[in-house]
Amino acid sequence: MYKSSYNKRGIEPKNIESRFEIEELFFSTTDPKGIILSGNEVFIRVSGFKKEELIGKPHNIIRHPDMPRSIFKAVWDTIKSGKPFVGYVKNMAKDGSYYWVLTCIYPMFDSEGKIKKFLSIRLKPTSDLFKTIPDFYKEIMKIEQMDGVDKALEFMIEKIKEMGYEDYDDFSKKAFLEEMRSREKSIAENITACGMGGEGAVSKENEELADKLCSLQTIFLRLNRYFNNIYNKINVFLDMNQDLSDKSKFVFQLAEEIRLLSLNASIESYKIKKEGVSFSTLSQEMRKNAEYSERQIIKLTELINETNKDIETTSFNILSSKLQIDMVVYFLKELLTKLAEITISEEEEIEVIQNIKDLFELLKFYSEKLSSNVYESKSKLRNIYYNIKDLNVLINRLDFIHINGLIESAHTGSDGGSFTIIFSQMLKLVEAAKAQIIDLETNITTASEENLSIDIINDLIENKILKLEKKYEDIFVQTG
Numbered sequence: 114m115y116k117s118s119y120n121k122r123g124i125e126p127k128n129i130e131s132r133f134e135i136e137e138l139f140f141s142t143t144d145p146k147g148i149i150l151s152g153n154e155v156f157i158r159v160s161g162f163k164k165e166e167l168i169g170k171p172h173n174i175i176r177h178p179d180m181p182r183s184i185f186k187a188v189w190d191t192i193k194s195g196k197p198f199v200g201y202v203k204n205m206a207k208d209g210s211y212y213w214v215l216t217c218i219y220p221m222f223d224s225e226g227k228i229k230k231f232l233s234i235r236l237k238p239t240s241d242l243f244k245t246i247p248d249f250y251k252e253i254m255k256i257e258q259m260d261g262v263d264k265a266l267e268f269m270i271e272k273i274k275e276m277g278y279e280d281y282d283d284f285s286k287k288a289f290l291e292e293m294r295s296r297e298k299s300i301a302e303n304i305t306a307c308g309m310g311g312e313g314a315v316s317k318e319n320e321e322l323a324d325k326l327c328s329l330q331t332i333f334l335r336l337n338r339y340f341n342n343i344y345n346k347i348n349v350f351l352d353m354n355q356d357l358s359d360k361s362k363f364v365f366q367l368a369e370e371i372r373l374l375s376l377n378a379s380i381e382s383y384k385i386k387k388e389g390v391s392f393s394t395l396s397q398e399m400r401k402n403a404e405y406s407e408r409q410i411i412k413l414t415e416l417i418n419e420t421n422k423d424i425e426t427t428s429f430n431i432l433s434s435k436l437q438i439d440m441v442v443y444f445l446k447e448l449l450t451k452l453a454e455i456t457i458s459e460e461e462e463i464e465v466i467q468n469i470k471d472l473f474e475l476l477k478f479y480s481e482k483l484s485s486n487v488y489e490s491k492s493k494l495r496n497i498y499y500n501i502k503d504l505n506v507l508i509n510r511l512d513f514i515h516i517n518g519l520i521e522s523a524h525t526g527s528d529g530g531s532f533t534i535i536f537s538q539m540l541k542l543v544e545a546a547k548a549q550i551i552d553l554e555t556n557i558t559t560a561s562e563e564n565l566s567i568d569i570i571n572d573l574i575e576n577k578i579l580k581l582e583k584k585y586e587d588i589f590v591q592t593g
Contacts, residue, residue, distance in 0.1 A: 127208070127209040128211075129210040131210040133212065134237070135237045135299050135300055136299075136300045137155050138235070140440055141156050141167075142468070145230065148169060148172075149169065149174075151467065153447060153468070154447050154451065159212055160207065161206035161210070162175075162206075166207075173185075175204045177203045179203050181253040182257060182262050183265040184269075186266065191218075195228060197220065198285070199217050199218075199286070199289045200215070201214070201215055201250075202214050203250070213243070214235035216234075217433065217436060218233040219231065219232050219234075221474065240292050240295040242287070242292075243288075249272065286428070289432050293436065315452045315453055319462075322457075323452045325588075330445040334442060336574060336581075337442055339573055340434055343571065346566065347428055347431050347432065350560075353424070357420065357424075357560075360552060361413070361418065364410050364546070365414050368407040371539075374535060374542065375400040399539070402510050405507050406511070409500065413500045413501065413504060416493060416497045430479055430482050434480060437472065438476060441472045444472065470589055473582075480574055483571050484575060490560075491561070501553050505547075505550050511546075
């Protein structure tokens, strides 16, 4: 099997795991063609290669033959378009052992907006969702070997939809959330800043670098608290997203029922004699109001759908920011541990600084994206609120029509029996609509408050990032 699969190194895969712990994070950077530029200690250790064996090599040096090529096609199609990719990957170490990761690959851009490199952060997958992935990939591999990459991709998307996801993007966001939740439950962060029970003594040659890294670690640990505050709100946003989606569908169905009811009222008004004039007027008012309501509801539904997409994007950027700040904090701890053990060369120091700069640049980029998300959501949530108010006016008019309708039905005796039923049904719809509108108003108010809270925290983060950038210009304003 393996000889016919993708395995450039000709190493026989082993059913032995190259282990790393759940609290460990690792990253690597590559150029736009996927050539490895750098990586942290965990990446090198888990891969089983020496550092010099990895630098300058294509990242597929660690590709496992169990990995479907269709997944990597999806990877490159996504990241080359400038979008981040999140997915499960099985890698192969130098000795043939395997290790699974959830990889988050982020394109990084130059001043002209062109991709200059990719930065990939990996964490250990431990969620229930991950348990389904090895068998899922085996299925994809079978299709790929029989019918090719394109058919395998079609199969993958079809299976993802059967699992209840809209598309791969929806699936990957869910996987990201589940893995971050699982990691947070499993670890107890105990990283202390230098001078507070942290790392040991360093050589004289690396003292200046160690002092700088200690200061940075202290600042990033403080920043991490702000990011944790935002991350803790993600469940509120996702629950709210589901509520908005459910209520949007319900209200949309309500519009159709009101329209059909007004049509029935028009038909019934022609069946009775002179009393039909009053009912005809009421049914016309009902139909006209129902048409206005339907247009308003369609507009409201479109706004809610747009806001749902915004909330999904905001949630992804919150997860990304949290992972990135965790990676920065872990990398600084790793560096300080290393400096306490050995002396690093000037060349290694330059690489360390470049890696810190790359991680910081990515964190800053996603913090700015989050700020933009919050601003856009603020405007859309306000528009939804005003649309709900307008819809409420229309529903109250229908309530008024229903009351008049019941009065007219009572005056006409047995001839108004059908109308009594219609206007009673109208009452049920109006009451249901009012209940949903109240819930929607509550949800939108909550969303606006949470949005404002994130906006305030993110403003603090951005201000601290600017101060940090200014204080350490020698690191963050260098080229490279």
